[in-house]
Amino acid sequence: MAASFTAPAQGLVHCRNPTLGFSDSIFNRTQLQFQGPVPAKSHPLSFSYQLKLANDVFPRKDHRCSFVQTAAVRHIVGSLAKAGGLRFAVVVGRFNEIVTRPMLEGALSTFKSYSVQDEDIDVVWVPGSFDIPVVAERLGRSGKYHAVLCIGAVIRGDTSHYDAVVSSSASGVLSAGLKSGIPCVFSVLTCDNLDQAFNRAGGKHGNKGSEGALTAMELASLFEYNLK
Ligand SMILES: Nc1c(NC[C@H](O)[C@H](O)[C@H](O)CO)[nH]c(=O)[nH]c1=O
Numbered sequence: 001m002a003a004s005f006t007a008p009a010q011g012l013v014h015c016r017n018p019t020l021g022f023s024d025s026i027f028n029r030t031q032l033q034f035q036g037p038v039p040a041k042s043h044p045l046s047f048s049y050q051l052k053l054a055n056d057v058f059p060r061k062d063h064r065c066s067f068v069q070t071a072a073v074r075h076i077v078g079s080l081a082k083a084g085g086l087r088f089a090v091v092v093g094r095f096n097e098i099v100t101r102p103m104l105e106g107a108l109s110t111f112k113s114y115s116v117q118d119e120d121i122d123v124v125w126v127p128g129s130f131d132i133p134v135v136a137e138r139l140g141r142s143g144k145y146h147a148v149l150c151i152g153a154v155i156r157g158d159t160s161h162y163d164a165v166v167s168s169s170a171s172g173v174l175s176a177g178l179k180s181g182i183p184c185v186f187s188v189l190t191c192d193n194l195d196q197a198f199n200r201a202g203g204k205h206g207n208k209g210s211e212g213a214l215t216a217m218e219l220a221s222l223f224e225y226n227l228k
């Protein structure tokens with residue numbers, strides 16, 4: 001997309017120049033002195049007129065304007081600061097609840113710390129990770145939530161059952177998001193043993209439930225405020 005010029009009175013051109021912050025989009029305004037005539041009622045300016053303005057401001061011998069090329073990129077990022085007021089569903093597997101419960105608690109406290117109210121969160125328990133996707137899709141389609149966070153813990157046993165549950169859960173959550181059009185976040189641990197799981201449920205490798213809540217808020221905000 002082209003740089004967004006506005007042409008206020010008196011021949012001043014403002015150029016919107018986005019800079020990225022991790023959790024928010026910040027736009028800096030740069031004022032440029034413009035030499036040529038500015039049409040009285042000129043916004044939004046056509047792309048060709050924006051090019052003409054830019055070339056008038058930065059004339060180059062080879063008739064190319066590097067300013068337009070760099071300023072034309074707009075970076076769009078969801079904002080955690082705008083999570084308050086958004087609604088979330090959390091689908092949690094009861095299987096290995098000793099792991100999934102602290103993940104859920106981590107998620108709920110992270111939502112709270114970004115001003116998401118308790119009444120804007122519904123927690124739905126299901127038997128295990130394999131059962132999460134069908135529920136996530138139903139919740140996504142309900143129109144009640146801005147994002148669905150999926151929490152589970154699959155721990156390898158003796159047979160190939162692990163692979164079936166892991167791959168079904170991962171592809172199912174992906175498909176739930178794609179089919180419902182609502183972000184469905186995958187916070188299902190896939191571990192070789194209980195130790196690995198505890199380390200990711202509030203232990204030395206953090207809490208993947210909390211991380212999932214951050215992802216859910218960022219995507220919910222992106223969809224609600226930037227991609228409509
Ligand atoms: N073994 C694990 C399961 N298995 C259960 C399935 O998820 C599912 O509930 C059952 O097949 C009925 O559809 N679930 C986990 O979350 N973690 C496991 O380690």
Ligand SMILES: CC(=O)[C@@H](O)COP(=O)(O)O
Binds near residue numbers: 156
């Ligand atoms: C990940 C699993 O499904 C696991 O609990 C099953 O264990 P097993 O393969 O020993 O039956």
